[in-house]
Amino acid sequence: MPTSNSHSLPSLTALRAFDSCARSLSMTAAAESLHVTHGAVSRQIRQLEEQLDTRLFDRKGRGLSLTDAGLRLARTTREVFDQLEQTCDQVRRDAKGAPFVLACSGSFLARWFIPRLDQLQQECPELELHLTATDESDNMRAGVDAALRFAAPPWPKEQKVIELAPERIGPVLKPQLLPETSPTPDWLLSQPLLETLSRRQAWPEWCEAHQLDHSRLRMRQSFEHLNYMLEGALAGLGVAIAPEYLVEEDLRSGRLVAPWGFVETEARLGLWLPDTEISPRAQQLADWLKTALNQ
Missing domain, CATH: 3.40.190.290 (D-Maltodextrin-Binding Protein; domain 2)
Incomplete structure (x- = not known):
């Protein structure tokens, strides 16, 4: 079975950083929402692009725009994280007897x-x-x-x-x-x-x-x-x-x-x-x- 990084899922941290950037089209805004530094978000995005072997964003000055590959990934990460948040919220409420x-x-x-x-x-x-x-x-x-x-x-x-x-x-x-x-x-x-x-x-x-x-x-x-x-x-x-x-x-x-x-x-x-x-x-x-x- 393949074991190289090219066949493994990216880290949740990297996908979270990408999702936040894709929503705001700003690494600064993503860093603020995730409570990390701008550099940390930039590293996660760079590592994700290297692992997927494709660009996810076009850099235009200080702004960002999604590439076709980025748009495709953004649609999926948005759905997955939204569902994950809802499920975690339900589990939390169930545990509290809400x-x-x-x-x-x-x-x-x-x-x-x-x-x-x-x-x-x-x-x-x-x-x-x-x-x-x-x-x-x-x-x-x-x-x-x-x-x-x-x-x-x-x-x-x-x-x-x-x-x-x-x-x-x-x-x-x-x-x-x-x-x-x-x-x-x-x-x-x-x-x-x-x-x-x-x-x-x-x-x-x-x-x-x-x-x-x-x-x-x-x-x-x-x-x-x-x-x-x-x-x-x-x-x-x-x-x-x-x-x-x-x-x-x-x-x-x-x-x-x-x-x-x-x-x-x-x-x-x-x-x-x-x-x-x-x-x-x-x-x-x-x-x-x-x-x-x-x-």
Whole structure:
């Protein structure tokens, strides 16, 4: 087996110095962030370039720019160090018995999770959660153990996604807005409709399932958050389209009705983890969510 340095991995110290330089494009800034001298960073970069037998940076006066090889390596080191930091943070919190941090949209948190939080605490008393509301696009930030997202496969290879349930969407409205006779889906073509900016494909997807021309729909109002859209529907502003999970209580109480039911989309609600490992607490939460979502 080869034993020469040309076939071995560079040192973690050298890769860390490279990653810091690649992020800042400055050896001075990298040295400050790593709490070492400028000379120490320069030596690590030089040794790394010698070991890889290629230049990673172009030196332009006091500035740096990445070569093609440097760009390629930087993409990998950034992902690896980000994942390593997240994993170490999780291990540290687990060792301290810190709460399991779960991120999800404010709409899902308010309309689905909080009403069932007492049930979770009774059935999994040892699982201490810290819930945080974030936009779905930003809910895997550092310090988060898992995130709930609606998304369509395929899933990213660098993360583990535990599929929980399919997304089912449908039009909902105040019962007072319905005509006396049961309307067919094409009645919606003459009605003011509500949508969310993050899920503008919801109406076209539902229309396709019912053979309706979605280009004839009349949008009255767009909302940034799904919860705001549903409040608009409850206020009688028009017909909203929403995931079934988020309107169950409103349908049960009669505040909203869903005359045409719900259709399944390609999206799935998943529990997203920072890396490919599933911790015991993440698995316990996923098992509970699967059961609760399908009750």
